[in-house]
Amino acid sequence: MAARARRWNRTGVKGWLRRGIVAVVVLAFVPVVLTLVYALPFVHPVSTLMLRDLATFSGYDRRWVSIEDVAPVMAYSVIMSEDGQFCFHHGVDLAELKGVVDDALQGEATRGASTVTMQTVKNLFLWSRPLATVRKVVELPLAVYFDAILSKRRIMEIYLNIAEWGPGIYGVEAAAQANFGVSASQLTRRQAALLTVALPNPMTRSPARPGRGLKRLANLIERRAARSGAYVGCLN
Template identity: 45%
Template sequence: MGRILGLCFKFAFWLLLILIAAIVLYRFVPAPSTLMLGRWLTLRSVEREWVPLAQISPNLIRAVIASEDQRFCSHRGVDWIELNAVMEDEDGPSRGASTLTMQTAKNVFLWPGRSYIRKGLEIPLAMAIDFAWGKPRVIEVYLNVAEWGEGLFGAEAAAQRYFGKPAARLTTAEAARLAAALPNPLLRDPAKPNRALQSAAARTQRRVGQLGTLGDCAVPG
């Protein structure tokens, strides 16, 4: 029994070191998502072109913040206000409380699907990358690993496929459609939006207007 416990502690220790090393490494180099790694391992195609944040339209940065995490610039990786509200709600498991930082932690380090174990791991990872990377890098990684279609990852590849232009040139309407597609990227086509996507994009544009300067922490100066 003692030997097994010792092996478990060693495994946990080395896993922690690997995570710390990856967090430091991904502060500087392009990060893949676990979905991308899974597709590569199973010999499926991946369409992604990493671009720095300066080459992504501020329209998309603000749209994603407004749509997914309006307190992104004020929290430290975890929105405790929203998380506490979900925990106190008896319908909590069906609601979302993931910040953009938590989604980035999940996309880069964890697995898809919902579980309390994964959510429990998301929280410390989100706090760690918020501290180590800062807001601009978090949103840069998020926008380069987010899934926007089958085998389609990142803002640049999505902008090219759906609108035939680089991510730097996205309009407010195009950015709103891309942001509104994120909750269900396999079924929502920003180039041919159905009524549900058009409605969600309109809500996103209204939220961008309400956001004001609260979304500027991740917009390159």
Template identity: 50%
Template sequence: MKKARLKEKPEPLKRRIRRWLLGALGVIVALPVVLTLLYSVVPPYSSLMLYRSVTGQPVWREWVPLEQITVNLQRSVVVSEDAKFCQNFGVDWSAVQGQVEKLMAGKRPRGASTITMQLAKNLFLWNGRDYVRKALEVPLAFMLDAILSKRRILEIYLNVAEWGPGIFGVEAASQTFFGKSAAKLSLSQAALLATALPNPVARNPAKPSSGHRRLASINRSRAQVAGDVLSCISATER
């Protein structure tokens, strides 16, 4: 008599769930890496741009290479958003430590995001102020800095940053607020655009409030004495 074939026991439900979760986690971890490799050659969309498109809201973005963005704007944005852009590896740990100390002291932390961290948020995360998103920005910023050149990071950031509802990237912002291309922005206009970034919905570079004008004036003065904050980008690429 032939021995009856033993029936294989079904895989326990807990094991199947664990295997599925590990697979999903692997995809979540790998996806930003794959997308970043793609973004090294392809102009990306930000998560907010995608959300607006999916929900039927207008999106205006005209991609321009970094050499078609005036150095005035490049310098103003770096001075305003991340003065150590060329020195850090995606995260400014001294700034992060200062904000953690404020938090531990019961004060409200603010700032500490580098341009690379902001790009990580724009490409992969969501808007809003919460510590979960901030924590996710750190490894994503390291990953971006490891894969992309500083030139490409700045180029993408300037092309996906929000400058107003539905207005993304410096070319769309320049055309909207000043009626000219990003290559022809003056020092004053560049400073107004750069200082609008922390609050693009409330700050209109074409009709700046007195407070906005003051911030732009400070930015312009700092940019003039900041030295070569674009040292990691060769002069031929600017």
């Protein structure tokens, strides 16, 4: 009887293990397949945070807008603030990543090294917290794959349409309307800079009511965007 129970337990554990492996493989293929779907220009992806808001009946405001209908200075500001090498790397900025690893090995405070592509795949397929380190391990190869399949222009278009700009506010069109009462196509350099500097912490930073520190950051991004030149060439 005891031997039969042990055999049943071993069989049960193996069964659960097989099912777990199958589940992991299936989940791994979801981003791979969805990336191919998202390459199609008429597809309007949603983020995991937007899905969360739907699941919790919170609702959200997102109005998809083509990148052709976004003031170019908005994308320029994002690149010059969030990812200066966006047009040159392949999803991951290896130089920035090496700097972060070196700082960590030396016991120094680490800085962010997320590219726009990495932020996009995180918003589309992954989570923010907890287990951020585990997420990064998954995020890196996904970003490289995403960059290989989609054009830089399409990646930026998706990013601008799924980025969170406040509670229930997603995408540049909803953000422009909520903060400045204009469409994304009418954003000025100043407005684009203010929206950009709010991105790292959209729950506490208000583009419409910026404090002194946020204004200083916006001044810096505004100047960088005006001199972006070759840094944004892949969007033209």
